[in-house]
Every structure is written in C-alpha cells, then in structure tokens.
Amino acid sequence: MRSRAARLTLTATALVAFVVAGFLAVDADRRIAAERDALRAFDLNARDTSNSLGDIRAAQQAYVAAGQGTAFWMPKVAALIDEVTRQVDQLRSSAVSTSARGSLMEAASRIAEIGNVDRRVRDYLRSGQTLMASDVVFTEGSETAINAAQLVESARETEHQQFDANDAALRRRQATIIGGAVGFGVFVMLALAWVRPDAPLETRDSQAGVRTALGDISIRPASRGSAAASVPPSEKSSPAPRGSVPMIRATADLCVDLGRATNAEDLTRVLSRTADVIDATGIVVWLGDYAGGDLRLVLAHGYSEPVLARMTTIQKSADNAAAAAYRSGKLQIVLRRPGASNGAIAAPFLTADGCIGALTAEIQAGSETTDAVQAIASLVAAQLTGILAASLAAAPQKESGRVASA
Numbered sequence: 001m002r003s004r005a006a007r008l009t010l011t012a013t014a015l016v017a018f019v020v021a022g023f024l025a026v027d028a029d030r031r032i033a034a035e036r037d038a039l040r041a042f043d044l045n046a047r048d049t050s051n052s053l054g055d056i057r058a059a060q061q062a063y064v065a066a067g068q069g070t071a072f073w074m075p076k077v078a079a080l081i082d083e084v085t086r087q088v089d090q091l092r093s094s095a096v097s098t099s100a101r102g103s104l105m106e107a108a109s110r111i112a113e114i115g116n117v118d119r120r121v122r123d124y125l126r127s128g129q130t131l132m133a134s135d136v137v138f139t140e141g142s143e144t145a146i147n148a149a150q151l152v153e154s155a156r157e158t159e160h161q162q163f164d165a166n167d168a169a170l171r172r173r174q175a176t177i178i179g180g181a182v183g184f185g186v187f188v189m190l191a192l193a194w195v196r197p198d199a200p201l202e203t204r205d206s207q208a209g210v211r212t213a214l215g216d217i218s219i220r221p222a223s224r225g226s227a228a229a230s231v232p233p234s235e236k237s238s239p240a241p242r243g244s245v246p247m248i249r250a251t252a253d254l255c256v257d258l259g260r261a262t263n264a265e266d267l268t269r270v271l272s273r274t275a276d277v278i279d280a281t282g283i284v285v286w287l288g289d290y291a292g293g294d295l296r297l298v299l300a301h302g303y304s305e306p307v308l309a310r311m312t313t314i315q316k317s318a319d320n321a322a323a324a325a326y327r328s329g330k331l332q333i334v335l336r337r338p339g340a341s342n343g344a345i346a347a348p349f350l351t352a353d354g355c356i357g358a359l360t361a362e363i364q365a366g367s368e369t370t371d372a373v374q375a376i377a378s379l380v381a382a383q384l385t386g387i388l389a390a391s392l393a394a395a396p397q398k399e400s401g402r403v404a405s406a
Helices: 004-063 070-094 098-126 130-194 201-214 243-261 263-278 305-311 321-328 372-394
Strands: 280-287 295-301 332-334 343-351 353-361
Touching: 004 070, 004 130, 070 130, 098 130, 130 201, 130 243, 130 372, 201 263, 243 263, 243 372, 263 295, 263 305, 263 353, 263 372, 280 321, 280 372, 295 305, 295 321, 321 332, 321 343, 321 353, 353 372
Parallel strands: none
Antiparallel strands: 280 295, 280 353, 332 343, 343 353
C-alpha cells in the first residue's frame, strides 16, 4: 500500500468505479424516462378507446331516436366498432403488466358482444320491431359498452401502478450503485490520506543513528513489514494511530464480510469485529421504517441479556443519539465524560427513501472524536443499510427478531 504503484492502482480503480456507477445511474434514468413515455402513450390510447365506446353508445341510441335515420348511424357504429377493436388490440400489445393485459382481453370480448347486440338491433329495426330494438339498445348495448370502458380504465390504472413499482425498483438500484461507489471512494480517500510513503532507506538509517546517538531510546532500523523498533517501557509512545494500515485492512475485511453475510449470526460476528477495530465496548443496530416508526433493536454485541431486555425500542422523538441520527440522517457524537461514561457514536442508515435506523457504538478512550472511528462507523452503517433495506422491502410488517449479545 505504501508504494506509489499501489496508490496509483487504487486511485485508478476508484475512478473506474465512479465512471461505471455514473453510467449505470444514467442508464437507469434513461429507462425510467422511456417507461414514462410509454405510459403516457398508453394513457392517451386508453382515453381515446373510452371515448370511442361512448360514441358507440350514443350512435346506437340514435337508431331509435325520433328524427334520426339508420342509414347514417348504422355505418357509423360499424366503423366505430372496428376502430375500438383495433385500439384495444394495440393497448394489449403495449401493456406491461399481466393484469392489464387480462383486463384488455375481457374488454375485447365485451366489444365483440357489442357487435352481436348491434346485429340484433338491426334485425329488429328491419322487421319493424322498434320497441324491442330500443329495449336492447338501452339495456344490453349500453351496459356492455359501459363494462368495456370500465375494463379499459382498470387496465390504465394497473399500468400506472406497475410503472410506480418499476420506478421505485430502478431508483433503489440507482441509490445502491451510487452509494457503493461513494463508499468505495471514501475508503480510497481514507487509505490515501492515512498512509504515507516510506522515507528513503538512507534517511531512515540516518534518523536511527541520530536518535541512538542522543541516547533517548534504543533503536535499530526495522525492515518493511517487521515489528516496530524496541523502546524502553518508561519511554514508550502512545499506541499506533487508528488510521494505520492494519486498521484500514481490517475495515476492508469488515465491508467484504458484511456483503457476504447471510444471517443474523454472521452479522453479529461482524459487529464483534467492528467493535475491536473502533475500540467499542458495545454495538447496537436499531431499525425503524420509512414511515418514521419507533426504533427496534435487531442486532447487538457487547451487552448482557438483562441490559438488552431494557433497551428493545426507542421512540423517534427520544432525546438520545440514536433517535437524533434517525430523525436528522446525520452522524451523532456523544462525548466521553471521564469517570462517568464512555463516548458514543450513532451513524444513520440512509436510503434513497429516507433514514431507516441507526448504528450506535459505545467507544472507549475518547476515540469517538477521531475522524478514523467516525469514518469506519459510517462505512459499516452504509454496508448494513442495503441488508436492512432489503429486509424491510421483503417483509415490511414482520417484526425483526432480536439477536442476543455475542
């Protein structure tokens, strides 16, 4: 990771990921626009079909109206029936949903019935039975045309519902792609920001010699990848910074394992490893919903059963970090109070449709204020968001089971 070639490779990979994510996001927008245009054309054709069915009703009633002649209206009705039959066939071929196609097939059968009714009316009129013709026109003919129009309208509404469902699915996919690219980009930026290139070998050796000459510590040059140089216990420095290469590698492994998790037990194990990376005594996953319902505890690590039993739900309006992150969709920090309580971090689960919960971690040693710990908590929360959003979409009414402390 410290070589220039590795850093350039990582940067190039991030750029490729952004380009691919941008292309897929634009492609999703194109598909949504194409489906919207198709829906608009279907809508117009459906309205024209309904109007034609209304014209058929009016023209048939003109057969028996005083002062009207059948010589004009009968060819008119025949032409309208042929036209509306073609319109329904076109609608059925362009319909996306199965339900809409079924409704249009029923509408086509109703139109065929209209043709049969029209032939009966003409037979009555030719035989001089005007009263019977009127009865058929205003009962069977009118009802059949109305039923056909209702079926066309039902197909139109079904197509709108199908478009809304497809649009939501494409938007979720678009958000997932963009979120993945952003998460990877953040990881790359953190890696490039925290990892410094090695100093030249001559510089390292000369620095070691000077420090030894001063007599402040006992030191020898260490080869790349070896353990740190020895320091007397009384003069040891503070622990390695949280932004070291091992920490970045551990975070990358966490993200990979989160993507491969298949059940709550796998996720709990990843939470346990996350706690080790960010020096947390306990981690809890709180899940709400898109409507802003109360937060429910769905996963936890580091807490005993009696403690978990007292923290099963949190109201959205509660005065704590988890509820604040859920309401605002922003990372929340609770500072450590020496001698009283540890610090804490609450990272929101953000989706394209809003915040659905929060990840809370109780941090030791005041590390909650460091950029590294905050960034890792946000990355883990972003990875968990896709899993939790899929769970809400698959079973929105099913209450998630609570997992005991690992």
